[in-house]
Amino acid sequence: MADVQAKPVPVPDGISRTYWEGASLGEFRYQRCGACGKAQFYARNACVHCHATDLAWHKAGGGGRIASFSVIHRAPLAAFAGDTPYVLALVDLDEGLRFMCNVLRCDPAQVRIGMPVRVCFESRPGSEQKIPQVEPA
Numbered sequence: 001m002a003d004v005q006a007k008p009v010p011v012p013d014g015i016s017r018t019y020w021e022g023a024s025l026g027e028f029r030y031q032r033c034g035a036c037g038k039a040q041f042y043a044r045n046a047c048v049h050c051h052a053t054d055l056a057w058h059k060a061g062g063g064g065r066i067a068s069f070s071v072i073h074r075a076p077l078a079a080f081a082g083d084t085p086y087v088l089a090l091v092d093l094d095e096g097l098r099f100m101c102n103v104l105r106c107d108p109a110q111v112r113i114g115m116p117v118r119v120c121f122e123s124r125p126g127s128e129q130k131i132p133q134v135e136p137a
């Protein structure tokens with residue numbers, strides 16, 4: 001039975017393994033389509049823009065901006081109760097993809113749409129897996 005006091009850790013599968021292995025190495029990996037040139041996140045077997053399967057993995061530079069966010073005051077799991085209030089955000093990376101994460105190392109009241117951020121990697125106790133998050137740039 002899962003420890004309800006522990007934060008969840010991703011379980012990589014065939015399509016997400018490259019992403020999660022990169023995260024544990026301090027790299028934010030994403031797919032770019034060889035047919036239309038657009039980036040996508042999360043990893044899939046076909047391009048969400050043109051349905052081509054000519055996808056290649058790239059490493060993002062880590063820079064981006066807050067597209068939207070919410071301040072969480074009631075933790076969805078007991079494991080996150082000690083973090084409240086914390087920020088859940090949609091972040092647009094410079095490479096043209098959007099991902100969901102937490103904004104770490106800042107006062108939630110200071111977060112703004114358009115705020116520059118950079119990717120950082122959070123460790124979870126008891127796991128080698130690192131979790132991509134962001135912090136103020």
Ligand SMILES: [Zn+2]
Nearest residue numbers: 033036047050
């Ligand atoms: Zn495409």
